Amino acid sequence: MTERLNRILNHNLYKEYVWKTREAEQDRKFCRHDMRHFLDVARLSIILNEKEGLGEEDELLYAAALLHDIGRFLQYEKGTPHEQASFQLAPAILEDCGFSEQEKEKILSAILHHRNKEISTAPTMDGLIYRADKMSRTCYACDVELECDWDCNKKNRILMY
Ligand SMILES: [Fe+2]
Numbered sequence: 001m002t003e004r005l006n007r008i009l010n011h012n013l014y015k016e017y018v019w020k021t022r023e024a025e026q027d028r029k030f031c032r033h034d035m036r037h038f039l040d041v042a043r044l045s046i047i048l049n050e051k052e053g054l055g056e057e058d059e060l061l062y063a064a065a066l067l068h069d070i071g072r073f074l075q076y077e078k079g080t081p082h083e084q085a086s087f088q089l090a091p092a093i094l095e096d097c098g099f100s101e102q103e104k105e106k107i108l109s110a111i112l113h114h115r116n117k118e119i120s121t122a123p124t125m126d127g128l129i130y131r132a133d134k135m136s137r138t139c140y141a142c143d144v145e146l147e148c149d150w151d152c153n154k155k156n157r158i159l160m161y
């Protein structure tokens with residue numbers, strides 16, 4: 001994996017945000033927003049990029065996946081929708097890790113739209129991250145699926161990759 005992605009993983013702010021969300025989710029029975037989820041989204045987005053032949057850059061998909069839920073703790077603390085919180089927290093990390101303005105723009109757009117149903121089928125990086133995020137969830141094997149408030153068309157009931 002590239003140096004820039006490892007810089008994200010080792011960034012102090014990144015570690016702090018991931019830790020805060022882990023603390024907030026300790027007793028959560030539904031899906032968590034942890035490193036396993038970030039890596040699942042990253043790898044699925046790369047598979048989908050390949051299968052759909054979209055030609056997006058793997059490194060940018062990976063960066064968006066690592067960062068897309070970093071603001072989740074703020075949703076617990078303050079009620080801020082976490083795609084917006086993540087969108088606000090990510091630029092400082094991306095700047096420190098050597099991403100250009102153009103790259104930052106693409107990554108931030110994918111973060112901001114990862115819960116936007118309107119781009120669910122879009123042949124873009126935003127669409128890939130949206131689809132990978134939903135596909136990463138194992139609703140087909142979940143004991144608390146009936147209690148989960150995700151709407152039906154978001155739930156992942158079929159294993160694909
Ligand atoms: Fe999310």
Ligand SMILES: [Fe+2]
Nearest residue numbers: 037068069133
């Ligand atoms: Fe997510």
